[in-house]
Amino acid sequence: MSSSIHKYDMGVIGNCSYMAYIDTEARVQWLCLPRFDSSFLFGGLLDKEKGGEFSIAPESGSFSTKQYYIKNTNILCTEFHAQNGSFKVTDFAPRFYHFSRYFKPLMLVRKIEPLSGEPVVKVVCTPKGEWGRIDPDIVMASNHIRYLNLESQVRLTTNIPLNYVRERKSFVLNDPVYLVLTYGEPLEAPLVSTAEEFYQETKKYWTKWVKTASIPALYQDEVIRSALVLKLHQYEDTGGIIASGSTSLPEKDGAGRNWDYRYCWIRDSFYTLNAFSNIGHFEELEKYFHFIQNIVLNEPKAIQPVYGISGDKILTEKELSLSGYMNNRPVRIGNSAFTQRQNDVYGQLLTSLLPLYTDRRLDTERNMRQTRLVSWLLDRIAETMETPDSGIWEDRDRQQLHCYTFLFHWAGCRAAGKIARMMNDDVLNKKAQEIGRSSQVQIERCYNSKLKAYTQAIDSEELDASSLQLINMRYLDSASEKAKAHLAALEKKLMTPEGLFYRYLNGDNKGVPETSFLICSFWYIEALANVGRIADACAALERVLKCSNHLGLLSEDADGQFGQWGNFPQAYSHVGLMNAVYRIAARQDVPMFY
Secondary structure, three states: OOOOOOOOOEEEEEOOOOEEEEEOOOOEEEEEOOOOOOOEEEOOOOOOOOOOEEEEEEOOOOEEEEEEEOOOOOOEEEEEEEOOEEEEEEEEOOOEEEOOEEEOOOEEEEEEEEEEEOOEEEEEEEOOEOOOOEOOEEEEOOOEEEEEOOOOOEEEEEOOOHHHHHOOOOEEOOOOEEEEEEEOOOOOOOHHHHHHHHHHHHHHHHHHHHHOOOEEOOOHHHHHHHHHHHHHOEOOOOOOEOOOOOEOOOOOOOOOOOOEOOOEEOOHHHHHHHHHHHOOOHHHHHHHHHHHHHHHHOOOOOOOOEEOOOOOOOOOOEEEOOOOHHHOOOEEEOOHHHHOOOOOHHHHHHHHHHHHHHOOOOOHHHHHOOHHHHHHHHHHHHHHOOOOEOOOOOOOOOOEOEHHHHHHHHHHHHHHHHHHHHOOOHHHHHHHHHHHHHHHHHHHOOEEOOOOEEOOEOOOOOOOHHHHHHHHOOOOOOOOHHHHHHHHHHHHHHEOOOOOEOOOOOOEOOEOOOOEEHHHHHHHHHHHHHOOOHHHHHHHHHHHHOOOOOOOOOOOEEOOOOOEEOOOOOHHHHHHHHHHHHHHHHHHOOOEEO
């Protein structure tokens, strides 16, 4: 890999309570506790001076590293090879079934073990509070260091001499040593045996989770890694699924498009839950359904585009005095998208929740009692049919009557109709059919006969990659000339020279996008498969896979060299990969592993 190609040289670990980003030199570059959307304890990703440090490295001199995941797990290993010896760092967040529930403590476990020679190692641990504004007081105890004046107690328990850590002194690594960082509840059990037990149980949990997934007999490694990454983005306490664990990673160096993605976008739900359904993991789907139920119960009039992980409605956007990733500012927390009108959310919810009513493997009898939710969502579609919105790309300057919004009005009505017919509810079915016909009329108002394509919005001549979903959602017959012409128009206008896809090319309040948006490339792959261009779909997938990093993790955006930009890892991108592979597999009748 050329050093000029920008890649995020990090892996992520987590346990559905928190996520940690660890780079190829075993530095914790990003760790927010106690929740995904909390302040960081370690935030070197956004400010090397104010972000604190949790590093493990050779004493001095040149060295090389190798980073990888334990197969079919979210356990990350980083090997160091230096002149005087080699050693390995194993990082994981404990997660396993214990006492009839999942054990997922706010605990990071780090094991350092010698591999060869006499490696000399230095450990630094300096957490920060309130976005780098607080340097905690440090108290030494018999076998741990306490960091005070933070939101909750933070403790580092280790069998490394504490003064070596406190004073940043190097030491010879003769035997394995352990570091356990806890937030809130400290580790009171024996260090070594507990860390080893937690490692074995966590490894067993993840490998079993993967074994229970159904995957196609192609691109298995990529699908498995994407599924594991996606799982880390669900906040198990409430069931909410975040877009990414990071904030303010720019869409391109100097572009100013820096956003906080540590929240739950309603529109992502359809694609995300479809991915979980494809791999046969319904527990995540049901948890998300409960998350949505609780949101709707507290929203008598309208659904926001985005919520916090516990259903928080107010996500006030603020700028922090941090230097930013590669000096890209602003650094933002919160997201003003919560104030926008994005009317596709109602259809997104109906299509997302359809399996909970129709899939016999789920508790459909209980879900049948939630008919009020279906009718309420249909009412919202009807009310917003003529109302302009900010659209899928969250335009902050203008509102339009977006084709993508009408598509999900239509798809949501189809889903509602299926639910109604299954329940023998003629009134609900009639309501769904009538509103669905209205949405179809609106979609056709977006058709431009001159371009032979559906445009971004009514009375617009701009093309938008989101309209690829007209094919993938089966609004357009994939065998029709209209579908093929629409796809050809999008290819001509929005495909990059490298074969990736822009979202759009009309300017917005930040100018014209400079990078491609990976989910659009995956939608393109699905569309190719749907119209029967399987070879082209596979070639396009190979191109997009060049955008992953050394661990197979995908960001939000990619540049012309297949470099990574935007928040990372992006759940949406991994969802796109999974759904694209399953679409190709279905069209090729590829066998499934169950």
